[in-house]
Amino acid sequence: xxxxxxxTGGDGTRAVRAGLPEPVKYEPTLPGPVFAAxxxxxxxxxxxxxxxRDENPTWTHLEAAIGELEAPGQDGVETLVFASxxxxxxxxxxxxxxxxxxxxxxxDGYQVLPLVRAQLETYGIEVRTAPTGGDAQLDVLDGAKLLxxxxxxxxGLDVCDIRRLVEAAHARGALVAVDNxxxxxxxxxxxxxxxxxxxxxxxKQLTGHGDVLLGxxxxxxxxxxxxxxxxxxxxxxxxxxxxxxxxxxxxATLQLRVERQNATALLVAEALRQRPEVTELRYxxxxxxxxxxxxxxxxxxxxxxxxxTLPTRARADRxxxxxxxxxxxxxxxxxxxxxxxxxxxxxxxVPEGFVRLSVGAExxxxxxxxxxxxxxxxxx
Numbered sequence: 004x005x006x007x008x009x010x011t012g013g014d015g016t017r018a019v020r021a022g023l024p025e026p027v028k029y030e031p032t033l034p035g036p037v038f039a040a041x042x043x044x045x046x047x048x049x050x051x052x053x054x055x056r057d058e059n060p061t062w063t064h065l066e067a068a069i070g071e072l073e074a075p076g077q078d079g080v081e082t083l084v085f086a087s088x089x090x091x092x093x094x095x096x097x098x099x100x101x102x103x104x105x106x107x108x109x110x111d112g113y114q115v116l117p118l119v120r121a122q123l124e125t126y127g128i129e130v131r132t133a134p135t136g137g138d139a140q141l142d143v144l145d146g147a148k149l150l151x152x153x154x155x156x157x158x159g160l161d162v163c164d165i166r167r168l169v170e171a172a173h174a175r176g177a178l179v180a181v182d183n184x185x186x187x188x189x190x191x192x193x194x195x196x197x198x199x200x201x202x203x204x205x206x207k208q209l210t211g212h213g214d215v216l217l218g219x220x221x222x223x224x225x226x227x228x229x230x231x232x233x234x235x236x237x238x239x240x241x242x243x244x245x246x247x248x249x250x251x252x253x254x255a256t257l258q259l260r261v262e263r264q265n266a267t268a269l270l271v272a273e274a275l276r277q278r279p280e281v282t283e284l285r286y287x288x289x290x291x292x293x294x295x296x297x298x299x300x301x302x303x304x305x306x307x308x309x310x311x312t313l314p315t316r317a318r319a320d321r322x323x324x325x326x327x328x329x330x331x332x333x334x335x336x337x338x339x340x341x342x343x344x345x346x347x348x349x350x351x352x353v354p355e356g357f358v359r360l361s362v363g364a365e366x367x368x369x370x371x372x373x374x375x376x377x378x379x380x381x382x383x
Contacts, residue, residue: 013258014072014189014258015258015259017071017072017075017258018072018189018254018255018256018257018258019255019258021067021068021069021071021072021254022064022065022066022067022068022069022071022251022254023064023068024064033064033248033251033252034060034061034064035248036061036244036245036247036248037059037060037061037244038244038245039052039055039059039244040054040055041053041054041055042054051063055241056236056239056241057236059241059244059247061244061247061248061251062084062241062242062244062247064247064251065084065247065248065250065251065254066081066082066083066084066219067082068251068254069082069084069188069205069209069219069221069254070082070221072188072189072254072257073183073188073192073193073194073201073221074192074194074195074201074221075192077194079223079224080194080221080222080223080224081221081222081223081224081228082219082220082221083219083220083221083228083231083232083235084205084217084218084219084241084242084247084250085217085218085219085220085235085240085241085242086216086217086218086240086241086242086243086246087204087206087216087217087218087240088184088202088203088204088205088206088207088216088217088218089115089204089218090218090238090240091202091203091204091218091219091220092119092182092202092218093119093238093240094220094231094234094235094238094240095149095180095200095202095220095231096119096123096149096151097234098227098230098231098233098234099148099149099178099227099230099231100123100126100128100148100149101126101128102126102127102128103127103128103129104128104129104148104149105128105129105130105131105146105147105148106123106128106129106130106131106147106148106149106150106151107130107131107132107133107140107143107144107147107149107150107151107177108120108130108131108132108151109132109133109134109135109140109151109152109153109156110132110133110134110352111134111135111136111153111156111159111161111352112135112151112153112156112157112182113153113157113182114345114348114350114351115350117350120132131143131147134161135152135153135154135155135156135159135161135162135163136156136161136162136163136293136294137163138163138164138167138168139163140152140163140168141167141168141171144171144172144175144177145175146175147172147175147177148176148177148178149177149178149179149180150168150172150177150178150179150180151180151182152165152168152179152180152181152182152193152198153181153182154181154182154186154191155185155186155287155294155298155305155306155308156185157182157184157185157308158308158310158345158351158353158357158359159285159310159353160185160285160286160287160292160294160306160308160309160310161285161293161294162287162294162297162298162302163297164297164300164301165181165191165193165196165197165198165301166196166197166301169196169197169198170197173197178199178200178227179197179198179199179200180198180199180200180201180202181193181196181198181200181201181202182202182203183201183202183203184203184204184207184208184336185207185208185306185308185335186302186304186306187203187207187208187209187257187261187304187306187336188201188203188209189257189258189261189303189304190261190265190302190303190304190305190306191301191302191303194221194222194223196301199222199223199227200220200221200222200227200231201220201221201222202218202219202220202221203218203219204217204218205217205218205219205250206218206334206336207334207335207336207337208257208260208261208264208306208307208335208336208337209250209253209254209257209336210249210250210253210254211253211256211257211260211336211337211338212249212253212337212338213334213337213338213339214249215246215249215250215253216242216246217242217246217247217250260338260364261304261307262304263364264307264336264338264362264363264364265288265304265305265306265307266367267307267362267363267364267365267367267370268286268288268305268306268307268308268309268362269286269288269289269305270367270371271286271309271360271362271367271370271371271374272284272286272288272289272309273289274371274374274375275309275311275374276289276291278375278378280313280314280318280378280382281311281312281313281378282311282312282313282314283310283311283312283354283357284309284310284311285309285310285311286305286306286308286309286310287302287305287306288304288305288306307335307336307361307362307363308335308336308359308360308361308362309359309360309362310357310358310359310360311357311358311360312353312354312356312357312358313356313358313381314356315355315356316344316346316355316356318356318381318382318383319344319355319356319357319358320344321380321381322358322377322378322381323342323343323344323358323377324381325376325377325380325381326342326373326374326377327373327377328340328365328369328370328373329341329342329360329363329370329373329374329377330342331343333348334361335359335361336361337361337363338363338364339363339364339365340360340361340362340363340365340370341360341361341363342358342359342360342361343358343359344356344357344358345357345358345359360374
């Protein structure tokens with residue numbers, strides 16, 4: 004602990020102990036989920052827990068844990084949890100923007116963003132887009148109320164200079180939100196880079212087991228976060244107590260999972276780089292990656308996702324079918340490796356043979372061998 008009472012140790016110790024209440028004799032170290040639609044409330048409603056849509060003790064512990072990971076040592080920061088990553092994303096966009104405002108989104112971001120754009124435009128909000136790479140969003144910032152950054156981008160894994168974009172946006176009076184899903188707070192801390200909001204899908208590597216839908220927003224206390232909290236109350240996009248408890252339980256192993264998955268992802272990228280049929284290989288941790296220099300300046304770990312392109316749709320499908328240790332499934336960040344041909348969804352501007360691979364916690368040599376064998380077997 005430092006003089007302010009903040010924990011100053013390593014990521015692993017922080018993850019294991021984040022959000023735990025003060026120890027009480029005979030009580031569990033992590034209290035079980037609180038299932039309650041309402042709470043005893045005699046007299047004036049001045050206590051912390053009144054109604055299940057507003058607050059829940061299980062959320063409180065989880066929100067404290069995420070806040071300790073996203074903004075360690077920082078005072079005046081709060082976290083709000085949501086029922087999904089999209090609920091968290093929507094809460095920021097729709098609580099901060101109104102008719103006549105301008106928002107800047109990445110043109111190469113998560114595939115649901117085009118649906119978000121259409122909805123924003125029906126409310127009279129102007130939406131501008133630009134790619135993540137090359138800090139291209141700088142060119143369309145003038146007059147914006149909010150800049151939305153996704154770095155690394157999903158699924159293309161481009162990276163932008165977050166500090167540079169934040170400084171430019173703030174100079175123009177715009178707020179900045181960073182989608183931190185791919186990086187996790189152990190890979191990147193947007194608030195330390197100057198952003199106003201760090202937003203993520205906790206469904207992915209944060210919880211890591213593919214059994215929880217969750218989202219969160221972390222930001223500095225003030226009117227913007229008050230508006231996000233108000234939006235959550237209005238919409239009711241809240242997580243169940245069991246999901247919140249499972250998420251908190253899972254965070255304890257986050258550092259262990261991240262270290263293993265990130266290290267294996269680099270080995271996988273290096274192995275795939277040797278294959279002639281693999282093109283457009285992207286992994287920010289790979290020294291030769293176009294984004295590596297910028298990523299290394301702002302990321303402490305580079306994530307568990309590797310993307311690449313095979314020559315044809317048929318080749319990609321055969322490759323995925325030949326894999327034995329990798330499930331053909333969407334999402335990413337789980338302890339079991341997954342991969343998919345992203346073009347099957349129709350929402351990403353990627354080639355037909357584009358594959359997004361999420362590296363799990365399998366033994367690295369086993370996973371690499373499975374990938375290389377599947378490439379051999381899927382050859383024409």
